[in-house]
Amino acid sequence: MTILFYIAALIAIVASIMVVTRTNIIHALLYMVISLLATAVMFFLIGAPFIAAMEIIIYAGAIMVLFVFVVMMLNLGKQAVEQEKRWLSTEGWYFPSLLSLILLLEIGYLIVSGQTAPFNGRQIPPAEVGKELYSTYLIGVELAAILLMAGIIGAYHLARRKKYVVHRFLKTEGAEQ
Amino acid sequence: MIAISLNTGLIIASIMFFTGLIGVMIRKNIMFMLISIEIMLNAAGLAFVFAGAQHGQADGQIMFLFILTTAAAEVAVGLALIIQFYQNLKRSIPMLPII
Numbered sequence: 001m002t003i004l005f006y007i008a009a010l011i012a013i014v015a016s017i018m019v020v021t022r023t024n025i026i027h028a029l030l031y032m033v034i035s036l037l038a039t040a041v042m043f044f045l046i047g048a049p050f051i052a053a054m055e056i057i058i059y060a061g062a063i064m065v066l067f068v069f070v071v072m073m074l075n076l077g078k079q080a081v082e083q084e085k086r087w088l089s090t091e092g093w094y095f096p097s098l099l100s101l102i103l104l105l106e107i108g109y110l111i112v113s114g115q116t117a118p119f120n121g122r123q124i125p126p127a128e129v130g131k132e133l134y135s136t137y138l139i140g141v142e143l144a145a146i147l148l149m150a151g152i153i154g155a156y157h158l159a160r161r162k163k164y165v166v167h168r169f170l171k172t173e174g175a176e177q
Numbered sequence: 178m179i180a181i182s183l184n185t186g187l188i189i190a191s192i193m194f195f196t197g198l199i200g201v202m203i204r205k206n207i208m209f210m211l212i213s214i215e216i217m218l219n220a221a222g223l224a225f226v227f228a229g230a231q232h233g234q235a236d237g238q239i240m241f242l243f244i245l246t247t248a249a250a251e252v253a254v255g256l257a258l259i260i261q262f263y264q265n266l267k268r269s270i271p272m273l274p275i276i
Contacts, residue, residue, distance in 0.1 A: 001179045001180075002179055002180050002181060005179060005181055009189045012189070012193060013189065013192050013193060013196065016193050016196040016197065016216050017196055019196075019200065019212060019213070019216060020196055020197075020199060020200035020203070020204070020209075020213060020216075025206075025208055025209065028209060028212060029212070032212055032215065032216070035193075035216070035219075036219065039219060039223060042189075042223070043223075043226055045179055046179060046181070046186070046226070046227065046230045047179075047230055048226050048229070048230060048237075048238055050238060051226055051238045051241050051242075054241075054242065054245060058245055058249065059215075059219070059245065059248070062249070063215070063248060063249060063252050066252060066253070066256060067208075067211075067212070067252070067256070070256045070259065070260060071208070073260065074259075074260070074263055084206060084209075087204075087205045087206065088203070088204070092203060093199070093202075093203035096199060096202035096203055097199050097202075097203065100195050100198050100199045100202070101195070103195065104191060104192065104195040107191045107195075108188055108191060111184050111187045111188055111191070112184060112188075114184065116182040116183065116184045117182060117183060117231070118180055118181065118182050119179060119181055119182070119183065119186075119230050119231055120230075120231070120232075120233050121179060122233040124229075124230070124233070124234075124235050124238065128235045129235045129238050129239060132235040132236065132239055133235075133239050133242065137239050140239070140243055144242075144243055144246040144247075147246060147247065147250050148246060148249065148250055150250070151249065151250030151251075151253045151254055152253070154253070154254045154257065155253040155254050155256070155257040156257075157257075158254065158257035158258055158260075158261050159256075159257035159260045159261060161264065
C-alpha cells in the first residue's frame with residue numbers, strides 16, 4: 001500500500017511538471033488529467049474515498065473538459081505552438097524557478113523539522129462527510145451555492161457574443177438579440 | 178494499513194504547489210496560467226485532506242469540497258473572459274498570436 005502511494009505521488013508531481021513545460025495546450029491538459037487521477041489514487045489510499053470520487057468526477061471530468069471545449073472553440077493552429085515555443089525561452093524561467101525552489105526548500109525544512117506521526121488509517125465514509133457538511137458547515141454550503149450562482153451568471157454575461165447589426169446607413173455595435 | 182506520515186504528504190503537496198507557482202511565473206500564455214492555478218488549488222486541497230486524515234476527521238474533506246467549488250467558479254469566469262478577449266481581438270487582428 002505504501003509503495004502504491006509513493007508511485008501515485010511521483011506520477012502526480014511528474015505530470016504537474018510536464019503541464020508547466022508543454023507548448024501544446026492539449027498535451028498540457030492531458031497531463032493535467034493524469035495528475036488529477038494520480039491525486040485521486042492518493043486520496044483513496046489515505047482513506048478518503050468520497051473525495052477521490054469527487055476529484056475524478058468534478059475536476060478531471062468537468063473542469064478539464066471545460067478547458068478542452070474552450071481550446072476546441074478557439075481553434076488554435078500551429079502558430080500558437082510556435083509562439084509558445086518562442087515565449088518559453090530559457091532565460092525567462094531560470095530566475096523565477098530559482099526563487100520558487102528556495103521557498104520550497106524553506107517550507108520543506110519547516111515541515112521536516114516538525115514532529116511526525118503516521119496516518120491513523122481510519123477510513124472516513126461519505127456518510128460522515130455529508131453529516132458534517134450539512135450540520136457544522138451549513139453556512140459554507142450556502143456561500144458556495146451563492147458563489148456558483150455568481151459564477152454561472154458571470155460566465156454567461158461575459159461569454160455572450162455581441163451581435164453586430166449593420167444597417168444601410170448606420171452601424172450599431174452591441175445590439176443584443 | 179498505510180505507513181505514511183503527515184510530513185511526507187505535506188511535502189508532496191508543497192512540491193505540487195510550487196510547480197504551479199513556477200508555471201504562473203514563467204508562462205506568458207493566459208491559458209497555461211489558468212491551468213497552473215488549477216495545479217496550485219489542487220495542491221492546497223491535497224494538504225487539507227492529508228491534515229484531515231491525520232486527525233481522522235471529516236473537516237479536511239469538507240474544505241476540499243469548498244476548494245473544488247471555488248475552482249469551478251473561477252474556471253468558468255476565466256474561460257469566459259478568454260473567449261470574449263479572443264473574439265474581440267480576432268476581429269481586428271486576423272492571426273492572433275496571444276492565446
